[in-house]
Ligand code: ADP
């Protein structure tokens with residue numbers, strides 16, 4: 001065990017309580033601390049004179065208390081502690097509110113560095129609640145570029161900074177270098193050990209830039225290597241070549257005629273599957289663009305060629321829904337469909353697996369359960385993952401490995417900004433469904449505050465009286481689950497709506513903590529029109545299709561990403577009825593307001609995804625988790641694109657030279673790639 005693997009409890013000042021707090025930040029070992037990167041920095045290197053310090057802007061001053069500390073109880077109950085401090089150029093009154101204890105540590109006649117904003121009050125210079133440390137102490141809060149960390153209650157940036165300093169000292173020479181020397185030299189990257197020191201405690205902005213470049217580069221390299229290794233598994237394989245068969249019989253059983261975009265994508269798929277190599281195709285289409293029918297066409301082609309297909313969906317709800325729409329349709333073409341989900345009884349499962357094994361089934365629809373060991377297809381020719389963004393990348397590969405180089409079709413409703421597509425789906429050909437079926441209704445979207453809640457409820461009443469149904473989406477299931485107050489919770493909100501607001505309507509709820517059976521029963525009742533108002537979490541985000549639902553209300557809309565809201569909005573406007581999406585947010589301001597307004601104006605999922613990427617704050621790596629990829633710790637896809645391309649190039653080169661990264665020179669890299677990708681999980685609710 002190296003010092004990096006030791007628990008943080010070996011550090012001074014880290015007891016059981018601190019350990020628990022750190023665990024919440026994802027920090028358990030000394031090594032975790034080292035890669036807990038600051039989210040920002042404040043340059044506090046410069047020390048101003050009291051006389052010339054810019055007012056109302058944070059600055060450091062070097063001053064000495066020249067009076068005794070005075071304490072006074074204010075009328076509002078707060079305690080004000082005051083002391084006069086001076087440097088050679090002037091005086092400032094240092095004031096602390098309710099920090100009597102802290103203020104007492106200031107000694108008259110000793111020099112301190114203070115950090116804060118100097119203001120003027122009654123012609124006097126005043127510094128309120130400054131940070132300070134003795135000039136004789138080593139610089140932590142002042143006199144350096146101070147790292148700002150993402151925090152949790154009970155852990156301050158300064159205390160993290162102290163722990164990191166201890167961790168760095170402890171790690172000493174044990175910080176392993178993962179990049180081969182040649183590579184490092186060629187790309188002008190400093191040592192990892194230097195980079196880790198400098199990222200937490202940079203001596204200059206130049207040093208910081210150098211450190212960051214090294215760490216971002218490394219992260220992107222590992223990332224690209226991971227994806228590259230996954231891709232390689234399929235290179236050079238010979239696919240099942242589909243014989244040309246007429247698709248007309250399939251078209252004839254459809255209750256509607258396909259859009260031009262659907263037909264185009266189906267012909268792209270037909271061409272892929274006939275080309276003699278395994279297809280790798282991503283079909284991107286906004287919610288409601290009719291991706292399921294494209295999948296059905298591909299399944300039809302496979303079946304006509306005597307091959308089996310697998311269709312994997314991220315939730316049971318969606319898997320069952322696919323079963324309900326596809327089974328009757330495909331049955332009319334002589335195709336037999338089975339369903340496999342985790343919640344099925346053992347006997348039921350066994351029966352399905354048996355008919356799969358005997359070749360009786362042409363298509364198996366299911367959830368992650370399809371990946372389990374007992375599932376084997378005698379002649380698997382096509383695998384489809386629906387709502388790919390809910391799965392980890394490696395899950396798509398795992399499903400494909402159930403067969404001999406089957407064709408892969410990936411469906412995704414989350415439009416991927418170009419930058420992201422570049423690395424995520426570098427191995428896939430992309431088809432875009434850029435046309436909605438004529439039956440799709442545009443959804444009018446509104447952003448409202450608490451003041452309009454009563455009007456919203458009236459509107460709900462009117463819609464239900466007209467025979468429609470509505471969704472209410474909340475960010476959490478139980479009250480108290482979230483640190484932020486005021487978040488609506490499914491359970492209590494359902495009660496409120498039923499008891500206080502709509503006692504005469506049928507209100508029900510569905511969320512991820514219910515069993516599949518319960519969820520399914522509720523969804524079935526909703527689809528059958530036996531429920532008027534359905535309160536839920538984002539479990540209904542993906543794929544659910546209830547054409548009679550005409551209103552989507554999202555509570556605490558500020559809590560959701562734009563693309564996620566767009567997905568939710570896609571749950572309505574699926575039938576012949578005029579539909580609406582109402583975003584409720586108590587007091588949206590600034591960036592939140594801009595985000596939510598963008599959604600009201602735009603219907604185009606691609607534009608929304610681009611806006612999401614542009615508007616998201618630093619550190620909020622929306623794209624990564626959404627696509628089941630490891631989360632980036634330091635790289636930023638919005639601004640580090642050039643580095644990404646450089647690292648990608650280097651990764652391809654490395655894999656060309658050493659396809660399995662098995663040379664001793666690369667074993668550290670390989671281990672890191674594995675560690676990074678082991679942490680992705682993908683599909684969650
Ligand atoms: P998504 O792309 O979001 O998966 P779906 O495949 O669920 O969309 O299709 C949305 C709805 O549109 C479904 O009710 C489906 O039956 C219907 N639909 C699909 N294609 C057409 C079409 N060409 N004409 C009319 N309705 C269609």
Ligand code: MG
Nearest residue numbers: 291292386543
């Ligand atoms: Mg779908």
